[in-house]
Amino acid sequence: MSEEQIKSLERHFNERIANDEKIEPKDWMPEKYRKTHIRQISQHAHSEIVGMLPEGNWITRAPSLRRKVALLAKVQDEAGHGLYLYSACETLGVSRDELYEQLHTGKAKYSSIFNYPALTWADMGAIGWLVDGAAIINQVPLCNTSYGPYARAMIRVCKEESFHQRQGFEIMLKLCNGTPEQKEMAQDALNRWWWPSLMMLGPTDDKSVHTEQSMKWKLKRKTNDELRQQFIDQTVPQADVLGLTVPDKDLKWNEERQSYDFGEIDWEEFWQVVKGHGPMNKERMKARVGAWERGEWVREAAMAHAEKKQKRKEKQAV
């Protein structure tokens, strides 16, 4: 293809995005668009799958049958999200096995928040309330993103996430209306999850490398700092309802900005975790790789069975 032709295709492509048209798998797309989408969608899928671990860790210990059922359903939803995000990613010409390989070798990232440990039952509340809360803020704009399969997957993901967020808040509310011991458990969870949740919205705008291009492709509609502010403004009043204290001494309502001012985020901690040295990075990867390796003979058996079955069918037909 001549340079001229490529330029014309690119022009047409950019116009379509500007007109809010969806790009579909069979449409022409710039290589960079394809690669960026594989990176982001797979990172999102990996986050769902790794995100099953801290909560899965509490299924056997959930305090009541009702909570156990809700938690099972939630973790199952996350697996489902992983499944359709991997499928969306596969439409860009990459296989699920390749994507797993990238996760297992550390080439692909997942949300750093899941490298923190889930230590008490209140963490199930805090994760739903804060982590899913921050995830929704990140994800709602993606329902209108330019790549069709991703946008459609996100519509479904967001519906379920907002249910999870309410469920998490309800766990916290129950604890906060319970005994002093339960309320203390809730406060402790907020103390541990607050700052990592703020970090989930990504590095500050001046440090964010992908923002500009992603904005053009509608992979991003707001900057990290805008999203973070939105999360804080939305969440602080909820903490007030719970009667919990947000662990930030600099947190203060700013009348002029009609927004909360907040303290400095420990970016050193953020980069430490991103680079693989958080409290649970190694364990999370060990769990994922372990499940994959232990399952190898099962996947081989399933393949072998499918082939044999096909052959038997062909033989019968003859």
Place this chain on the structure above:
Amino acid sequence: MNSNLYNYILGIADNSLILGQRLGELCGHGPTLETDIAGTNISLDLFGQVRSYFQYAAKIAGDGRTEDDIAMLRKEREYKNVLLVEQPNTNFAYTIGRQFLFDAYHLSFLKELQKSADLTLSAIANKSIKEVSYHERFSSDWVKRLGDGTDESKAKMQEAINDLWMYTDELFHQTDADKVMVEESVGVDVTKLKDDYYNYVSEVLEEAGLIVPESKYFHKGGKQGIHTEHLGYLLADLQYMQRTYPNMEW
């Protein structure tokens, strides 16, 4: 309190409770995303059934105990599940083998329980049977897949079936409460399910290319609360919150 009915319900529900708990351990650790989702789904169904049974049992007990008290605050010797369901997730073949050997029983049991003179039990059976039909299809398909797949998967599936086989006979034992409930047309006469069970299970194993174990030595005791050593650890997890933080709401 009608203690025969109460004990009868616990005998049914504890199987689902303990098996659901075992499957819950695997959430996030399955060999594929699809089997992970299926396992969690089965666990979810079983716990849903457990809630219906224990809510009913709590009503019969009528002493203020809740479904959670019944599920989580009994002592080890008071759990009445069969030994089969408490066996650990040694590997995927054991998980599937345990599931299949239980599902085949569970399905035929619920078919009969639908005819119970007790309307609550028959309604629970009626609702559960759709779920359990799916469980049985999933587990029998996997038995066939692993039996037929590779030499390795066949050996693993055969080993799991051989090891779990000794727990199957107990499914068809009757407790005193069972006998009374059968007389009152509330309960299912499990002794009558036995022949069909072994015929069906053998059929599936043969289709999977596996050998039907010939051992005549079986273990029992679960229905009397005499369990394998595995159950204590499972209960430690199950009961942890209720024991550590008594009398609280969650």
